Amino acid sequence: MRPMAGALRYRVEQLETGPLVRVEGRLERGVAGELSELLQRLVSQPAPRVALALSAVDEVDSAAVAVLVQASRLAAKAGGGLRLTAASEHARRALAMFKPREPPAGGARPAGGLESLGGAVSDAAGAFRDFLQTAADASAAVLWGVVRPKTVRWSALTEQAVFIGSQALPIIGLISFLVGLTLAFQSAHQLSQFGAAIFVANLTGVAMIREMGPLMTAILVAGRSGSSIAAEISTMKVSEEIDALQVMGMDPIRFLAVPRLLAITITLPLLTVFADLLGILGGFVVGIFYLDIAPVAFLNQMLEALGPQDLLTGLVKSVAFAWGIGLIGLFYGFRVQGGAAEVGRTTTSSVVASIFYIIVADCFFSVVFYILI
Template sequence: MATAGREAAARLTTDRDGSQLRLLFAGSWTTANLADREAELDGTLNRRALAGVERAVLSLDQVTHFDTAGAWATLRTARRLRDAGVEVAIEGAGADRQRLLEAVEQTEPAPSPPRGLRFPLSFLANLGKLTLTLGADARALTGFLGLTTLVFLRALLRPSRIRFTSLIHHMQKTGVDSLPIVGLLAFLIGVVLAYQGADQLARFGAQIYTVNLLGISVLREMGILITAIIVAGRSGSAFTAQIGTMKVNQEIDAMRTIGLDPVEVLVLPRALALVLVMPLLTFYANIMAILGGGLMVWVLLGIDPAAFVRQLHQSLNVEALLVGMIKAPVFAFVIGLVGCFEGLRTGGNAESVGTQTTRAVVEAIFLVIVLDAFFSVFFSVIGV
């Protein structure tokens, strides 16, 4: 039994003749037997052992069993010898083993993982990648804006192309169905603004001006901002999920096949519905926020509703209302555009739907806040 085990083991014999080194492979060079030969091969191929060697012969005449692992070890030995500047020849392989050697040689070794960049190079590299990604997304969104504008103008010239059934449906979903959540949050925002304003103004004995603070902040900024953020999270995400699911199910490809324009059928009714209902939602949010603030100042400061209305009438004008209302259709168009754009960019799997939905909400809220800042500067410059 011991003799059979020794005969089956892989053996390596070296013979040095001047500048020629002969490596004699014997026994079973298979996966099960190569572990014991690794250290021996490494010792044979070190720089000291190869000093003065110009030619090496790898002999496979006495190999009894030979598999892919044996072929890999043979080629690895030959490659290391060539890297050391030694001429290499393989003898006694035979036809079958030669084909195995060629097949293994054609397989490229796995590349070593790239070395990570250190700070600050890693920071600059990531910043560059992010900049390129944002630039590509901005360019794609701008192109989609142009396409949607053309489709909208074409629909104005031919109103029969507008799908009014779909338009009314989305107006109900984005407008009527949003009333409870918009009203509740606007009411609570009014309560918070009134409470915080009264707490700060009480230090100066000017609690009555809490009404002024509430009315101006709600009509000019908070009413439209809260409404836009709610609509972006509710309706914008729904647009992306709906269109993304259609993209995954190849329904959009089917629409193109039968000659329908997805932008005209899917994007236009949704964006137009948001543009129509957003001013109404904003006005409703303004009323609810003022009601919440009025209730708080009545409870906190003892200002009765009649005095509240008189003070509100003195502090506000039509311009304060129009500032918020002008922003509404612009924000609505941006939310609808981003939601549909990300939905059409959905990939072919369900995971992509969730990813694009998240992107749509984040991008829509970001653009809304950026546009709100732009409007604030603009109205300040023109003195409104």
């Protein structure tokens, strides 16, 4: 018997079927390295057939079992095998306790189309259920903040309102002006053929106030502020700051969600009105300088086409868009798992989901208001 480190000895016998390794003593972590080198040397031969006798082994720990499993896999990969001819009670008990899970013969069965569809539907249903839970918790917290204003973090709300609202005025104003300008130019050519260029005022006013103003503002806010909400919350989740809030007895929904939801609910309708005015200004510029319409005539024509219900339509849409953007950003932020890489994926997913929601909600409101108004 050749000694190893610790209380272990081994002997290698060459049989007709291949080498037989007889081991005596204690198979523990201290001898795992030498045992691994011995077995790897034996199983590195072409198509190795190695037998292992552990009948004289007193103790086996998890490190030794890992060495045996690794050697067995190497032997199988080389076209051979590592088999156990005899084992003591201690060895059998340890090997049974740490028996590795073998993959099924022939590999894993690929999922079929129907099975994949079912899994996708199940995942989507679970995510939607979690979203409804987050929306319910956030809505209840906001309602509580409205009833008890002292519970609202007004400094955080003001900070969020400045970021979502006033800092977004330049980009929203520029985009809205260009959209109004484009609408007027596109419609002017067609309407001028029928001598109805004055109706550019009608089209620009109605389109901006009822449709393009709320829609473009919501999309810009989703890309700018909705992504910020998701990124901030997910970063706090990854860095365990939310866990720290819970340990200190603070409700993360009330502490983080309420200021952001209230801020976006207040600022998005105001931004929508600002976008409406800049879009109308773009159409006004086209009407005055391109179509030679008198300023007073343009304004009178537009005011005749508009009514309070048009402004109400845009404001209702903007409030619905605001809540959707805020809740989606919060939902994706709170559900993030993993490291820093997941923060970017979560932010991207929240923006895509927000824009999808905006388009679907806009279509829904357009149908409803067409029927009601």
